[in-house]
Structure formats: C-alpha cells, structure tokens
Amino acid sequence: MKHHSAVVVRKPWGSRRIFLVALAVALFAWVLYLPSLGNPFIWDDLILIGSPEIQTLDAATVKRLFTTNFWDVSDATSGMYRPLTSLSFHTDYQVYGNQPAGFHQTNIILNAAVCAMVFLVLLEMFSNPLLALLAAVWFAAFPMHVQSVAWISARTDIVATLFAQVSL
Numbered sequence: 001m002k003h004h005s006a007v008v009v010r011k012p013w014g015s016r017r018i019f020l021v022a023l024a025v026a027l028f029a030w031v032l033y034l035p036s037l038g039n040p041f042i043w044d045d046l047i048l049i050g051s052p053e054i055q056t057l058d059a060a061t062v063k064r065l066f067t068t069n070f071w072d073v074s075d076a077t078s079g080m081y082r083p084l085t086s087l088s089f090h091t092d093y094q095v096y097g098n099q100p101a102g103f104h105q106t107n108i109i110l111n112a113a114v115c116a117m118v119f120l121v122l123l124e125m126f127s128n129p130l131l132a133l134l135a136a137v138w139f140a141a142f143p144m145h146v147q148s149v150a151w152i153s154a155r156t157d158i159v160a161t162l163f164a165q166v167s168l
Contacts, residue, residue: 013129021133022116029115029140033108036150037101044153049089049103057090065090084163085156103152110158111149115140117165124168 013021041049048054053061066083088106096102119136123129139145148157 013123018120018123018129021129022119025119025133025136025140026112026116028137030108030112032141033104033111033149036104036108039100039104039150041100041103041152043151045100045103045151048153049093049098049100054090054093057094061090062087080156082156082159085159088155088159089152100152104150107149107152107155107158110155110162111140111145114158114162114165117162121165121168 065086069080089103092103092106096105115136118139119132122132122135126132148154
C-alpha cells in the first residue's frame with residue numbers, strides 16, 4: 001500500500017501584493033516621523049544647511065561636492081566623502097529654500113524607502129512574508145533610528161543604508 005504524504009505548497013505572493021505591503025511599510029515609517037516636520041535646524045544643520053554655499057546648485061558646485069570633503073563648507077577636516085548627501089542638501093535647498101520642514105520631509109521619505117527595502121530584502125532572503133513584514137515594521141519603529149531621521153545632518157546614515165539595501 002502506497003502512502004501519499006501531504007505536501008503543502010505555498011502560493012508565492014504576487015508582485016502586486018508585495019508592492020502593496022512594501023508601500024504599507026513605507027507609509028507606516030513615514031507616519032512615525034511626521035512629528036519631526038516641525039523641528040528647526042539644529043547643531044550641524046546650521047553649519048551644513050545654513051552655509052551660503054548651499055544656495056547655489058550649478059556645475060561647479062556639483063564638481064566640488066564630488067571632489068572635496070563633506071565638511072568643506074565649514075573648513076573642518078573630517079576626511080568624510082559624502083557627495084550624494086551633500087547633493088541632496090543642495091537639491092532640498094533649491095526646492096524648499098531655508099525651510100527645515102522640507103529637509104525633514106526628505107529624511108522621512110528616504111527612511112520610508114529604507115524600511116520598504118528591508119521588507120523586500122528579507123522577503124527575498126527568507127521567502128517568508130510574515131517574517132519580512134514583522135521585521136520591517138520593527139525596523140521602522142526601532143527607536144535607535146530617531147537620530148538618523150529627525151536630525152537633518154544625519155541623512156548620511158539613511159542614504160548609506162538605502163544604497164546598501166538596493167545593492168542587495
């Protein structure tokens with residue numbers, strides 16, 4: 001007599017469902033940090049964003065961003081190379097002017113993208129949608145991220161994490 005073992009085959013999630021869950025994770029992360037929109041420029045923001053150099057975005061500025069120190073506007077020598085973060089500050093200034101809420105909104109959006117990418121990477125790694133969702137939501141709400149999202153100058157962490165996630 002033959003015994004047939006019951007094999008449970010999970011249907012893979014469709015791309016629409018994956019997109020919607022990733023979008024929900026991003027929305028959750030975005031809502032968590034909405035209160036930071038009312039925050040002013042503080043500490044290093046005043047040096048980086050408050051510099052008159054940030055007001056110009058032209059070919060010479062872009063060249064300088066990709067060839068000099070991140071802290072070049074303040075004459076501090078840190079050896080930090082952050083051209084994409086610097087370019088994002090310049091771009092924000094062109095869009096929002098000297099309004100901190102716009103800079104904060106960019107950080108919030110970038111963080112939301114990072115959280116959605118966490119979901120997508122974990123789903124790809126483990127093929128377990130519930131695990132990926134729970135981990136991504138936990139990642140989004142993890143209190144250690146507050147400094148990176150609510151402090152404009154800490155955008156470097158968000159940008160680096162986003163590119164690391166995309167590379168995976």
